[in-house]
Amino acid sequence: MDIKQIIDYVANNGISDLHLIAGKPIFIRQNGQMQAMGEAVPKEFIETSVAQMLTPIQLQTLKSDRQVDFMFSQGEHRLRGNAFFTNTGLSACFRVIMPRVPExxxxxxxxxxxxxxxxxxxxxxxxxxxxxxxxxxxxxxxxxxxxxxxxxxxxxxxxxxxxxxxxxxxxxxxxxxxxxxxxxxxxxxxxxxxxxxxxxxxxxxxxxxxxxxxxxxxxxxxxxxxxxxxxxxxxxxxxxxxxxxxxxxxxxxxxxxxxxxxxxxxxxxxxxxxxxxxxxxxxxxxxxxxxxxxxxxxxxxxxxxxxxxxxxxxLFEQSLVSLVMSKQITNEVAYEYATDKNQLKALFELNNIS
Missing domain, CATH: 3.40.50.300 (P-loop containing nucleotide triphosphate hydrolases)
Structure with missing residues (x-):
């Protein structure tokens, strides 16, 4: 198991988040959905990987505060990380940052x-x-x-x-x-x-x-x-x-x-x-x-x-209706994400969306 290979895979395959939890498989979030990948991660692997990514000051913060935020770069890939302790030991979560700021x-x-x-x-x-x-x-x-x-x-x-x-x-x-x-x-x-x-x-x-x-x-x-x-x-x-x-x-x-x-x-x-x-x-x-x-x-x-x-x-519901009318999202997804479902229903009726 190599953290560099894991990061390359995550960053190159449209994965937004990576979770390392001792004794559990690697978890990734892709298109908003969490899924398991691979075998159980040994706690020693997490400890070694995190130690390689942190500065001495960040390591001290992790020891004293039991958690720390950090940025990690590997080649053109940049990840925002958070290392923290749980009942199973040290865990780490990473968010992949796009290599360039989009227009x-x-x-x-x-x-x-x-x-x-x-x-x-x-x-x-x-x-x-x-x-x-x-x-x-x-x-x-x-x-x-x-x-x-x-x-x-x-x-x-x-x-x-x-x-x-x-x-x-x-x-x-x-x-x-x-x-x-x-x-x-x-x-x-x-x-x-x-x-x-x-x-x-x-x-x-x-x-x-x-x-x-x-x-x-x-x-x-x-x-x-x-x-x-x-x-x-x-x-x-x-x-x-x-x-x-x-x-x-x-x-x-x-x-x-x-x-x-x-x-x-x-x-x-x-x-x-x-x-x-x-x-x-x-x-x-x-x-x-x-x-x-x-x-x-x-x-x-x-x-x-x-x-x-x-x-x-x-309004948020107006944006959802526009996405439904352009067939970018389904009615069901619009209702799931609406902050005011009654208003969304009224807008559906107004726009003859069934």
């Missing part, structure tokens, strides 16, 4: 998203969705498009760095948590003295990072980040619920004034069984939504999105 117009979003976000000079952009749904790819593609569009200073804070953004005529600086900066909050505060045009925050995890993110957006910078939420409404609610009742009026005001766009995304199985296709929800800030945020009437936002005539609002 944004190939991902599957409407053209207005790139046009709006590449030209914007300020505002808060949130890309949200569950783990493994392409959020990092979306952000990397946006940053790459901005770097190409005009010279600017792009600064990222990541844990760990995944895609390497090409600078072209721009200045691109990527900082990794634990290696280049202590934590997200320290990186955000430090960025105020580093003259960025754009700051990308790999993951907005807690209240302190949210507060720092909102403060930075208020200073007139373009700020991008990710959260593990499913819809625009859930995202706004997550922000507000992270603060005390006394703090929320100020947070509502900050969001209403600085939020530019929320992109929610999921990768759903194609009807032909060949891979997955992007489904999405897009909230583009306007006067009505800003007012509802200030008034704490978040529940009204889906109505604004559904009736908007600008063409720059798309």
């Amino acid at each position: 944004f117009n190939t991902i599957g979003f409407p053209a207005f998203v790139e046009e709006k976000l590449v030209s914007a000079s300020s505002g808060l952009v949130l890309v949200v969705g569950p783990t493994g749904q392409g959020k990092s790819t979306t952000l990397a593609s946006l940053l790459q498009a901005r770097a190409l569009a005009r010279p600017q200073h792009i600064l990222t804070i990541e844990d760990p760095i995944e895609y390497l953004i090409q600078s072209h005529d721009s200045v691109v600086q990527q900082r990794e948590i634990g290696r280049d900066v202590l934590d997200y909050e320290a990186g955000i505060i430090g960025s105020l003295r580093e003259d960025p045009d754009v700051l990308m925050i790999g993951e907005i995890r807690n209240q302190s990072t949210m507060a720092s993110t909102l403060t930075l957006a208020e200073t007139g910078h373009m700020v991008m980040g990710t959260l593990h939420t499913n819809t625009a409404v859930q995202t706004i609610t997550r922000f507000l619920d992270s603060f005390t009742p006394e703090q929320r009026p100020q947070v509502r005001s900050q969001l209403a004034s600085n939020l530019s766009m929320i992109i929610s995304q999921r990768l759903v199985p194609r009807a032909n069984g060949e891979g997955r296709v992007l489904a999405f929800e897009i909230l583009t800030m306007n006067y009505a939504i800003a007012n509802y945020i200030r008034q704490d009437k978040i529940f009204q936002i889906p109505n604004v999105m559904q009736t908007d005539s600008s063409g720059q609002m798309i």
Whole structure:
């Protein structure tokens, strides 16, 4: 058993995730589906393989914290890894990172998203969705498009760095948590003295990072980040619920004034069984939504999105219906992934989908 051969196989065969668990077969995730491969993995193999991939500092972190995030490169292949201890010993999980940042117009979003976000000079952009749904790819593609569009200073804070953004005529600086900066909050505060045009925050995890993110957006910078939420409404609610009742009026005001766009995304199985296709929800800030945020009437936002005539609002269920009508996904898959099944049913009836 050779870890290099395993990684080559995984990276060359469209496999997104690799799991090494002591005493279990190798597990892989392909097109969103988990499957076993090969014989049981000895714990010594995992320990040796992980030790080869980690720096001395990362090894110490693994010993003290019982888990560690890291990046590993082998030839042209890059993988994001997490090593952690369980009741069976050391385990490791790897996510394959595409060797090149894809062009944004190939991902599957409407053209207005790139046009709006590449030209914007300020505002808060949130890309949200569950783990493994392409959020990092979306952000990397946006940053790459901005770097190409005009010279600017792009600064990222990541844990760990995944895609390497090409600078072209721009200045691109990527900082990794634990290696280049202590934590997200320290990186955000430090960025105020580093003259960025754009700051990308790999993951907005807690209240302190949210507060720092909102403060930075208020200073007139373009700020991008990710959260593990499913819809625009859930995202706004997550922000507000992270603060005390006394703090929320100020947070509502900050969001209403600085939020530019929320992109929610999921990768759903194609009807032909060949891979997955992007489904999405897009909230583009306007006067009505800003007012509802200030008034704490978040529940009204889906109505604004559904009736908007600008063409720059798309509910998740509307995206699913479009995929069904173009025969890219089945009705059953649409219902499985819908966040509001009643709304999906109504849209099916409206479009004569049976």
